[in-house]
Amino acid sequence: AAESIDLHxxxxxxxxxxxxxxxxxxxxxxxxxxxxxxxxxVRDKKFHLFRIAKFYG
Incomplete structure (x- = not known):
């Protein structure tokens, strides 16, 4: 535990x-x-990136 505390x-x-x-x-x-x-x-990566931008952007 002491090593973990020292590390963080x-x-x-x-x-x-x-x-x-x-x-x-x-x-x-x-x-x-x-x-x-x-x-x-789903195989279309461009569509995935578009959806991420719209959904979380």
Whole structure:
């Protein structure tokens, strides 16, 4: 546990000092993963990128 805390101490302290987290990035990644699960099997990549831009943009 001590090694893990020492390894991540910058991020841990950053949370307590600035109250900043990477929650927004994690939320976007979860939404993107869910989107790709919904369109699994479709082969048109341009269409996928268009839908991502319209759906999450």
């Amino acid at each position: 101490k910058t991020n841990i302290l950053n949370y307590f000092i600035n109250r900043s987290t990477n929650a927004s990035a994690e939320l976007f990644n979860a939404k993107l993963k869910n989107f790709w699960a919904l369109v699994r099997g």
